[in-house]
Amino acid sequence: MxxxxxxxxxxxxRQKQISDVVGELDQALQQVEFKSMFTPGERIAITVGSRGIDNLSLIINTLVSRLKLIGALPFIVPAMGSHGGATPEGQLEVLESLGISPETVGAPIISDMAVVDLGKTDNGAIVYMDKNAFEADGIVVVNRIKPHTRFKAENESGLMKMIAVGLGKHKGCIEMHNYGLYPTIVKAARVALAKAPIRLGIGIVENAYDRTARIVAIANQNFESTDACLLKKAKSLMxxxxxxxxxxxxxxxxxxxxxxxxxxxxxxxxxxxxxxxxxxxxxxxxxxxxxxxxxxxxxxxxxxxxxxxxxxxxxxxxxxxxxxxxxxxxxxxxxxxxxxxxxxxxxxxxxxxxxxxxxxxxxxxxxxxxxxxxxxxxxxxxxxxxxxxxxxxxxxxxxxxxxxxxxxxxxxxxxxxx
Structure with missing residues (x-):
């Protein structure tokens, strides 16, 4: 032929892009009075998903560094539902492929598929959460916000979904999909925000060239509304x-x-x-x-x-x-x-x-x-x-x-x- x-x-x-990622993150943390959220000696879980996110290793490394300066003890938990073959080893491999390792981020990684039951949503779905994250003194949820590939809503792929599906591990992922991602993930995330020690969210928006365009730090009570706001921004840059x-x-x-x-x-x-x-x-x-x-x-x-x-x-x-x-x-x-x-x-x-x-x-x-x-x-x-x-x-x-x-x-x- x-x-x-x-x-x-x-x-x-549109090429809006952050030139100083560390400076942008530090400024975002300052706006939510980051230092007052944590105390010395606390074990803090930081979530990392399975997506290739621009500057991911740098962002996680910076968060680890800032938590250590306070005297906290940060560690990483894979928050990727059933990805990595739904095994601890597979999820570690996914993180490694994204440049996330104890050496690159300066903190240990605890990969385990064990979960705890946080209760049910009003439509009957059980809300699960990574056991190690739940038993930590605090949780920092880090994710990119962008349109979902299966449904359209005010909250799609972002912080709320990572809480409900990513931190839910394999059991939580299956439960959310069985009940329908929309609107169950928002309902489940609300339960988790009320019952789990989620202190802080880091929302990342990328431009059309997949470069970091915005970093926002979010306090627990503002997760849902800010996640929705950042989704609108992400859609405008698609x-x-x-x-x-x-x-x-x-x-x-x-x-x-x-x-x-x-x-x-x-x-x-x-x-x-x-x-x-x-x-x-x-x-x-x-x-x-x-x-x-x-x-x-x-x-x-x-x-x-x-x-x-x-x-x-x-x-x-x-x-x-x-x-x-x-x-x-x-x-x-x-x-x-x-x-x-x-x-x-x-x-x-x-x-x-x-x-x-x-x-x-x-x-x-x-x-x-x-x-x-x-x-x-x-x-x-x-x-x-x-x-x-x-x-x-x-x-x-x-x-x-x-x-x-x-x-x-x-x-x-x-x-x-x-």
Missing amino acids: KFPFFYAVQKLF PSLPVDDIDLLVVKEMGKNISGTGMDVNILGRVTSPLLNDVDTPRIKRIVALDLTDASHGNALGMGLADIVPRRLANKINFNATYANVVSAGVLDRGKLPVVLESDKDAIEVALKSIERLDYQKARIVIIRSTLELGNLIVSEEIYRDITNLSDVCLSENRFDLAFDADGNLSNKCFLAP
């Missing part, structure tokens, strides 16, 4: 693809460190959730995912959003880890194995051939590194013509052919094209 010519494109987004109509979207890499669904459904427009319908835009006929990040440790939840994958992605799948996450999340479609072909080139060719009445030379193709990285992308000639006059894109005038290596896999050189 003869592919169309391609062009490198840079899409411009990136998007340059066009609405696409024949084929090629995603070079998917993974749990990129999105809870491997590929962000808010970018794809595909939802595969009983709670939401697919959105009107973008309209994408075929999706090919080429690889799974090493940081996913084989968890390929979200592969069901793709139509085709190459053998190299399929060979990385840990079905036990994937299915543990899929079942607890209640989204079986997202764990279904797509059509598997031998190489990237085969996958792209078959995806195009499967589209009815398509002139391959006029195929509307977009290639991205991941749904987290939409600033630099590759588009086919037909799309290039459509976006020439847009004010929020920078276009290269040099066209090129897609390059594949000896195994038929897409070359990284394509993303370096001038």
Whole structure:
């Protein structure tokens, strides 16, 4: 098959970014009178989830340092529900892949799946919490706030969800999904905020380039309202693809460190959730995912959003880890194995051939590194013509052919094209 010519494109987004992360965090802590919240000798649990968050290690390290200056004894607890294969060892591996270790953050990590029962929500869901966190003198909840991939509400992915699902470990994750994330996570978080020693929240918002745009410290009584406010900010900074109509979207890499669904459904427009319908835009006929990040440790939840994958992605799948996450999340479609072909080139060719009445030379193709990285992308000639006059894109005038290596896999050189 003869592919169309391609062009490198840079899409411009709002670039608000914090230049001094430590200074911003210190200022946020000062605003909530951080030093008065803790006393010397207290054991303080700091939560860390499974997402790749910009400056995560620096933020956690700084929190540890500031707590130690007070005389407190901080430690880290994985707050990631069933991720990491729902095992203590697996969750430690996830943290390690995110750059979180005792050496990098200056505090011990206590990884355990044991939980305590905090009671029930008014709709009957049992609220669970990590036993080590609950038995600490205080808890600091740290998370990024962004739109969820399964439901829309005032509170989606953020501090409230981390309390209800992340700190709930495997049992809490299953319970929340069984009762429906919305509105159960908010109800569960309210129970936890009332019964657990949660002292402080650190809310992080990122810009469209996945760089830290805002850090906010939040006292216990303001968690719900501030979490909702930061979600509005996060939505205003969300990136998007340059066009609405696409024949084929090629995603070079998917993974749990990129999105809870491997590929962000808010970018794809595909939802595969009983709670939401697919959105009107973008309209994408075929999706090919080429690889799974090493940081996913084989968890390929979200592969069901793709139509085709190459053998190299399929060979990385840990079905036990994937299915543990899929079942607890209640989204079986997202764990279904797509059509598997031998190489990237085969996958792209078959995806195009499967589209009815398509002139391959006029195929509307977009290639991205991941749904987290939409600033630099590759588009086919037909799309290039459509976006020439847009004010929020920078276009290269040099066209090129897609390059594949000896195994038929897409070359990284394509993303370096001038």
